[in-house]
Amino acid sequence: MAQRIVIDPVTRIEGHAKITIQLDDAGEVADAHFHVTQVRGFEKFVEGRPFHEMPSLMARICGICPVSHLVASAKACDELLAVEIPETATKLRQILNLAQMIQSHALSFFYLSSPDLLLGMDEVPEKRSLFGVAEADPVLARDGVRLRQIGQTIIELLGGKRIHPGWVVPGGVNAPLSEDARDAMLAMIPEGLDIARRTLEWYRTVLPYFEDEIATFANVKTLFMGLTNAENTLEFYDGPVRIINGTGEVIADQLSADHYTEFLQEAVEPWSFLKTPFYRPMGYPDGVYRVGPLARLNIVGRCGTPRADEYLGLFREQDTQSSFHYHTARLIEIMYGLEKVGMLLREPDILSKRTRAVAEPNRSWGVGISEAPRGTLLHHYEIDDNGLITRANLIIATGNNNYAMDRGVYEVAKRYVRGGSLNDGMLNRVESIIRAFDPCLSCSTHAVGQMPMQVELLTPNGEVVEVLKR
Amino acid sequence: MTRVVTLKIDDIDATGREDETVLEVALEHGIQIPRLCALEGLTPVGACRLCLVEIEGTGRLLPACTTRVAEGMVVKTNSERLRKYRRMTIEMLFAEGNHVCSVCVVNGRCELQDLAVRLGVDHIRIPYLYPKRAVDASHERFALDPNRCVLCTRCVRVCGEIEGAHTWDLMSRGIDSAVITDLHTPWGESDTCTTCGKCVQVCPTGALFEKGMAVGEMTKRASFLATLAASREDGR
Ligand code: FES
Numbered sequence: 168m169a170q171r172i173v174i175d176p177v178t179r180i181e182g183h184a185k186i187t188i189q190l191d192d193a194g195e196v197a198d199a200h201f202h203v204t205q206v207r208g209f210e211k212f213v214e215g216r217p218f219h220e221m222p223s224l225m226a227r228i229c230g231i232c233p234v235s236h237l238v239a240s241a242k243a244c245d246e247l248l249a250v251e252i253p254e255t256a257t258k259l260r261q262i263l264n265l266a267q268m269i270q271s272h273a274l275s276f277f278y279l280s281s282p283d284l285l286l287g288m289d290e291v292p293e294k295r296s297l298f299g300v301a302e303a304d305p306v307l308a309r310d311g312v313r314l315r316q317i318g319q320t321i322i323e324l325l326g327g328k329r330i331h332p333g334w335v336v337p338g339g340v341n342a343p344l345s346e347d348a349r350d351a352m353l354a355m356i357p358e359g360l361d362i363a364r365r366t367l368e369w370y371r372t373v374l375p376y377f378e379d380e381i382a383t384f385a386n387v388k389t390l391f392m393g394l395t396n397a398e399n400t401l402e403f404y405d406g407p408v409r410i411i412n413g414t415g416e417v418i419a420d421q422l423s424a425d426h427y428t429e430f431l432q433e434a435v436e437p438w439s440f441l442k443t444p445f446y447r448p449m450g451y452p453d454g455v456y457r458v459g460p461l462a463r464l465n466i467v468g469r470c471g472t473p474r475a476d477e478y479l480g481l482f483r484e485q486d487t488q489s490s491f492h493y494h495t496a497r498l499i500e501i502m503y504g505l506e507k508v509g510m511l512l513r514e515p516d517i518l519s520k521r522t523r524a525v526a527e528p529n530r531s532w533g534v535g536i537s538e539a540p541r542g543t544l545l546h547h548y549e550i551d552d553n554g555l556i557t558r559a560n561l562i563i564a565t566g567n568n569n570y571a572m573d574r575g576v577y578e579v580a581k582r583y584v585r586g587g588s589l590n591d592g593m594l595n596r597v598e599s600i601i602r603a604f605d606p607c608l609s610c611s612t613h614a615v616g617q618m619p620m621q622v623e624l625l626t627p628n629g630e631v632v633e634v635l636k637r
Numbered sequence: 638m639t640r641v642v643t644l645k646i647d648d649i650d651a652t653g654r655e656d657e658t659v660l661e662v663a664l665e666h667g668i669q670i671p672r673l674c675a676l677e678g679l680t681p682v683g684a685c686r687l688c689l690v691e692i693e694g695t696g697r698l699l700p701a702c703t704t705r706v707a708e709g710m711v712v713k714t715n716s717e718r719l720r721k722y723r724r725m726t727i728e729m730l731f732a733e734g735n736h737v738c739s740v741c742v743v744n745g746r747c748e749l750q751d752l753a754v755r756l757g758v759d760h761i762r763i764p765y766l767y768p769k770r771a772v773d774a775s776h777e778r779f780a781l782d783p784n785r786c787v788l789c790t791r792c793v794r795v796c797g798e799i800e801g802a803h804t805w806d807l808m809s810r811g812i813d814s815a816v817i818t819d820l821h822t823p824w825g826e827s828d829t830c831t832t833c834g835k836c837v838q839v840c841p842t843g844a845l846f847e848k849g850m851a852v853g854e855m856t857k858r859a860s861f862l863a864t865l866a867a868s869r870e871d872g873r
Binding site for chain 2: 215216217219220222223224227333336337341525527553554555
């Protein structure tokens with residue numbers, strides 16, 4: 168008899184989602200979907216608010232990557248002022264954005280995914296957490312905690328607090344960097360770099376155990392999208408958009424975020440509240456793309472910092488289409504982030520007192536784009552003559568990966584799930600493909616979630632035949 | 638000649654002039670009473686009811702800011718009953734507007750927020766009303782966010798009594814009450830507003846603010862008022 172398996176909610180991800188797997192009469196996977204089930208409506212309720220509130224308001228979309236929203240939002244507001252912000256302010260915002268990436272990547276890799284990588288996909292669920300990791304490999308667990316702390320501490324030293332700092336404002340940042348804070352940050356970098364290297368070396372040794380997963384994990388051909396710069400190196404703060412195809416060919420380059428509606432469009436699927444953007448000239452679904460660490464490392468020539476570039480080979484010798492390598496790319500980006508923060512902190516003008524441009528609104532619309540840990544993030548605002556928001560549109564990093572996540576779930580379910588002998592390891596693999604993308608669903612739908620896991624086996628008319636609880 | 642009276646406030650022997658209010662005499666003796674609408678230099682109106690005190694021999698609670706002292710009065714300013722009512726008043730103020738401190742220009746420097754903290758308001762037990770109120774940002778330098786207005790009328794009084802422009806006024810009744818400029822026309826179109834900014838400085842919350850301020854960036858300076866009022870009395 169045909170059956171439906173529901174994984175709800177999906178565990179060890181940020182936000183709330185559900186997976187359904189439809190089995191046919193023979194117990195084989197017929198179809199599977201990734202459902203994002205909540206809506207929060209930020210775009211609507213900011214209407215009528217003064218645009219100066221936007222960075223702080225929009226940061227509330229997420230408690231994990233508030234800084235990403237702060238940065239993209241402040242950049243959109245800079246555009247409304249139509250000013251060039253002081254160079255020091257740009258550098259300080261870049262450091263903040265990179266620190267955010269470091270802490271978020273550390274959270275994703277060490278807290279959420281390392282249990283699968285260290286203990287294996289089939290480990291018992293009670294062990295499959297950071298606590299299980301701490302038991303089996305205390306150094307790895309401690310490294311993860313410390314790395315996240317380094318990122319968070321940099322954010323705190325810059326913005327005054329770890330979550331939702333009010334320091335980034337339209338026109339720049341509202342306080343310059345002190346010498347003490349700079350030195351405190353610089354002092355943490357070497358330790359961070361050691362951790363990054365140690366982790367990459369360990370990761371190199373476990374990769375061979377996951378050949379099968381690497382081959383199946385959303386190994387779909389899609390386009391990749393991300394920001395670039397004139398040096399063709401990793402870019403997190405600004406720069407034109409580049410899109411490449413599955414074979415690495417550049418199909419669009421130097422795209423300006425201001426004209427994003429010309430090259431991006433959003434599709435709506437009935438199974439999810441999360442919209443699916445695609446590259447407009449190629450239509451849907453041919454034009455779907457992936458963003459984030461995997462996409463960024465695929466579109467650039469090199470990372471742009473010496474240690475990260477050393478490890479770029481480790482990534483490039485892999486099948487760079489497989490979403491499993493989001494993990495690989497994430498570790499390399501942590502290395503890059505730490506190096507780049509160090510470089511920026513050593514810039515001669517980093518302590519300059521000139522960090523804010525003051526102006527009245529001079530334009531009626533603005534688009535801010537940046538790279539969040541999970542990928543390209545875009546905030547678009549329109550204001551009336553008095554500076555009140557009339558329209559807001561957000562394209563959230565995680566949303567960009569919606570299609571790839573959905574298809575990834577299907578591929579993995581098809582490979583691992585057998586109706587007759589349902590077991591926990593199978594279902595964990597289905598979840599872990601989602602974890603590879605490190606989606607932040609609170610951001611993308613703007614929802615919060617709590618995640619014990621329950622799997623239900625349903626008949627086609629919805630009758631529950633089996634419940635699997637963790 | 639004004640007489641001097643003696644009274645007891647919270648078991649302290651106090652003296653004051655008979656034309657003074659309980660609030661004034663209490664402050665002179667170092668006793669703080671929570672308040673939102675009273676401000677030194679402006680005529681008291683008793684609008685917010687946070688300064689309510691117990692006076693022996695009177696069944697009702699009376700606002701300290703508008704009640705005159707009298708010989709032999711026995712006043713309690715901080716009983717459990719008063720604290721309960723004050724917390725309730727603060728809760729109702731929060732429930733009636735849309736006070737989102739985390740994105741407010743005066744976050745960390747707000748009189749309403751301070752009072753809530755001081756009085757131990759950690760929950761709002763009554764349902765929020767979520768009124769729909771539009772921001773008026775038509776003025777070139779200032780803006781009014783009625784979502785954060787507690788109807789203390791300090792703006793109305795400072796504009797009428799000190800600046801003499803009388804741009805601000807109150808409109809409607811009950812839950813529909815609101816502060817308005819001129820005859821309920823956009824602030825930016827006001828003929829009477831002198832753009833002096835006094836209303837913005839005396840506003841206890843983020844309802845009136847300077848444009849261009851991001852979250853938590855605005856500090857209100859109401860201290861000019863007492864000096865100004867005093868020098869006028871002196872005829873200087
Ligand atoms: S201060 Fe007395 S009623 Fe407001």
